Amino acid sequence: xxxxxxxxxxxxxxxxxxxxxxxxxxxxxxxxxxxxxxxxxxxxxxxxxxxxxxxxxxxxxxxxxxxxxxxxxxxxxxxxxxxxxxxxxxxxxxxxxxxxxxxxxxxxxxxxxxxxxxxxxxxxxxxxxxxxxxxxxxxxxxxxxxxxxxxxxxxxxxxxxxxxxxxxxxxxxxxxxxxxxxxxxxxxxxxxxxxxxxxxxxxxxxxxxxxxxxxxxxxxxxxxxxxxxxxxxxxxxxxxxxxxxxxxxxxxxxxxxxxxxxxxxxxxxxxxxxxxxxxxxxxxxxxxxxxxxxxxxxxxxxxxxxxxxxxxxxxxxxxxxxxxxxxxxxxxxxxxxxxxxxxxxxxxxxxxxxxxxxxxxxxxxxxxxxxxxxxxxxxxxxxxxxxxxxxxxxxxxxxx
Amino acid sequence: xxxxxxxxxxxxxxxxxxxxxxxxxxxxxxxxxxxxxxxxxxxxxxxxxxxxxxxxxxxxxxxxxxxxxxxxxxxxxxxxxxxxxxxxxxxxxxxxxxxxxxxxxxxxxxxxxxxxxxxxxxxxxxxxxxxxxxxxxxxxxxxxxxxxxxxxxxxxxxxxxxxxxxxxxxxxxxxxxxxxxxxxxxxxxxxxxxxxxxxxxxxxxxxxxxxxxxxxxxxxxxxxxxxxxxxxxxxxxxxxxxxxxxxxxxxxxxxxxxxxxxxxxxxxxxxxxxxxxxxxxxxxxxxxxxxxxxxxxxxxxxxxxxxxxxxxxxxxxxxxxxxxxxxxxxxxxxxxxxxxxxxxxxxxxxxxxxxxxxxxxxxxxxxxxxxxxxxxxxxxxxxxxxxxxxxxxxxxxxxx
Numbered sequence: 177x178x179x180x181x182x183x184x185x186x187x188x189x190x191x192x193x194x195x196x197x198x199x200x201x202x203x204x205x206x207x208x209x210x211x212x213x214x215x216x217x218x219x220x221x222x223x224x225x226x227x228x229x230x231x232x233x234x235x236x237x238x239x240x241x242x243x244x245x246x247x248x249x250x251x252x253x254x255x256x257x258x259x260x261x262x263x264x265x266x267x268x269x270x271x272x273x274x275x276x277x278x279x280x281x282x283x284x285x286x287x288x289x290x291x292x293x294x295x296x297x298x299x300x301x302x303x304x305x306x307x308x309x310x311x312x313x314x315x316x317x318x319x320x321x322x323x324x325x326x327x328x329x330x331x332x333x334x335x336x337x338x339x340x341x342x343x344x345x346x347x348x349x350x351x352x353x354x355x356x357x358x359x360x361x362x363x364x365x366x367x368x369x370x371x372x373x374x375x376x377x378x379x380x381x382x383x384x385x386x387x388x389x390x391x392x393x394x395x396x397x398x399x400x401x402x403x404x405x406x407x408x409x410x411x412x413x414x415x416x417x418x419x420x421x422x423x424x425x426x427x428x429x430x431x432x433x434x435x436x437x438x439x440x441x442x443x444x445x446x447x448x449x450x451x452x453x454x455x456x457x458x459x460x461x462x463x464x465x466x467x468x469x470x471x472x473x474x475x476x477x478x479x480x481x482x483x484x485x486x487x488x489x490x491x492x493x494x495x496x497x498x499x500x501x502x503x504x505x506x507x508x509x510x511x512x513x514x515x516x517x518x519x520x521x522x523x524x525x526x527x528x529x530x531x532x533x534x535x536x537x538x539x540x541x542x543x544x545x546x547x548x549x550x551x552x553x554x555x556x557x558x559x560x561x562x563x564x565x566x567x568x569x570x571x572x573x574x575x576x
Numbered sequence: 577x578x579x580x581x582x583x584x585x586x587x588x589x590x591x592x593x594x595x596x597x598x599x600x601x602x603x604x605x606x607x608x609x610x611x612x613x614x615x616x617x618x619x620x621x622x623x624x625x626x627x628x629x630x631x632x633x634x635x636x637x638x639x640x641x642x643x644x645x646x647x648x649x650x651x652x653x654x655x656x657x658x659x660x661x662x663x664x665x666x667x668x669x670x671x672x673x674x675x676x677x678x679x680x681x682x683x684x685x686x687x688x689x690x691x692x693x694x695x696x697x698x699x700x701x702x703x704x705x706x707x708x709x710x711x712x713x714x715x716x717x718x719x720x721x722x723x724x725x726x727x728x729x730x731x732x733x734x735x736x737x738x739x740x741x742x743x744x745x746x747x748x749x750x751x752x753x754x755x756x757x758x759x760x761x762x763x764x765x766x767x768x769x770x771x772x773x774x775x776x777x778x779x780x781x782x783x784x785x786x787x788x789x790x791x792x793x794x795x796x797x798x799x800x801x802x803x804x805x806x807x808x809x810x811x812x813x814x815x816x817x818x819x820x821x822x823x824x825x826x827x828x829x830x831x832x833x834x835x836x837x838x839x840x841x842x843x844x845x846x847x848x849x850x851x852x853x854x855x856x857x858x859x860x861x862x863x864x865x866x867x868x869x870x871x872x873x874x875x876x877x878x879x880x881x882x883x884x885x886x887x888x889x890x891x892x893x894x895x896x897x898x899x900x901x902x903x904x905x906x907x908x909x910x911x912x913x914x915x916x917x918x919x920x921x922x923x924x925x926x927x928x929x930x931x932x933x934x935x936x937x938x939x940x941x942x943x944x945x946x947x948x949x950x951x952x953x954x955x956x957x958x959x960x961x962x963x964x965x966x967x968x969x970x971x972x973x974x975x976x
Contacts, residue, residue, distance in 0.1 A: 336736055388898075394728070397797055497781075502791075
């Protein structure tokens, strides 16, 4: 079947062929997507209560139209990433039921009983299993796709399979380049502009460090990344955690995933300066975020090292000192990418609701400057922190 | 036409179809290859004196037989590399006349009027154009295939096109891994073994640094490399220089090419300790080698920077300090790869005739130890050298 975009009715027809629902199912379908790049249908059987999700790539950017074309292959790349993540981190990603190259779609587990984690953190929700689950997800996906474990031929075939130039370009521009100069793609809170012009865009030392990490992003095929691992890509409850939307997956520097995750948690941490919650609640939630950052990174390191000690196959992996070198680089690079994602979310093209939800522009600006200043310090001092505890201690001493 | 290996007669028949020779040509063909992986035919027209070379990949390692299969696609990868090098460094590589995917062969310029440079250096020949030519070759191929210049989509397509896992594996093993432990693939001059066992293989700090560069070789898709740029891959006369055999081409750390080249020149430099030439001649040739290393690297840097200032397109390229960072990294990494190639040529699988030509095993061992010691110092002190002149000054102070 040649590509055509589905609608709720044709989506229902499509799933009937998949043998997922009982034959007497009473199916109902609706489009539930809110993104710019894809159609998302939820199909339910009103009898059994079973449901699933169809995610179909559109051949253009939805809000712009057919004048901005996009490669349809990304749906299959995403399906391939899901398959791999299901194998390496079972239970921590949606199950994949089906992929269809012709129609550029994937059919997967419906997780709408879980909430997306970002709005949860806006409500100060806590996720007691988050650190345990995310550390496993990262340690397994980042270790078992690296040269430490993989056969060199298979690894290079994977690098090829997961080449993802269109979505990499978005990161190269929006995270690594645009925020460091007055790029027209930036979206700037008007009261922030004077600070950017008079202070931030003159910080050449910071821009130079960010440029080194753009180089890493462009060249360093270390592990298969999720590529967009922030709290908006995670469904979570008190018991469950599911990482979704791996459409940015590609072989890049492993630190990018924990960096993005920690950077987003720190944005939320700082954002409370612009909100009117009682100070006691803010302190409590900030302590929760601090321990979450500590736990998720510490557990990630421990599990990565455990995987290494159990399963590393590259002869280099056993060279004395190499593991320390590797883990130290991973840590320092994580801080750098955390800093870069904090910066891009302040005045790049795509912001976080954590901060944009602060309605008063002046007050929002104050929070934004605090984020930029904290990010700068993390980037510039990254070599001086010995552990993640030193980082969070530094953050807490500045802002609490 | 399905793949079949040619013989001199079928090779002559093959070129008749190419419209290269006049119709009345009196063609004569012979197999002139001495390698393990390919057939090489030279076809001459006895009337006009015109000639060409056919290089055909074999589907197995020649000296082992069909039990060690090899991917035939490498011939097309090599042809693609030649095409690109011809465009970026015209006149410095053999011209490519034809490529044939079915037969896994390329047809190219016959350069047998030039000598291979390695035996020339054994005879203390000097090549007055070498530094000028090789610096251009490296500056152009390494700059114009990097993210500094290329469109990010085209660059990633190139990374894919030049994936070369079989030949990369050879480097990963033979250069980056085997020489640092008692690997059975190593070929060891018997009197050297006690030194390796009691001294060299205990140098863990050195092995750790080499492991970091194995990581770079495995992950860092910076530029399209020649991948095997030593004096045995260069035809040269006083006037001409032609780089050939790019079958190891792939996207890797740019410093690998100048590193290999300089490492091989330094092997030749040290090897004279094991030979009976008059000291005056040795001093003269060593001074020539020193100035060659100085010139080729200095000119390479100058031309790379000139390309950058003229043609860089990545927005990062103009960030203040980024060029210095990039060039410094290139320099330090060059010394590391130079050290690694010096080491692998002493007791890895493939040696250099520069040293293996020293017939007395004890005397050869003394030279080999000097090479290992010098390589270790280059690797361990690489961060302390400010320029290539500091490196060659250091070498000359140790050995002259």
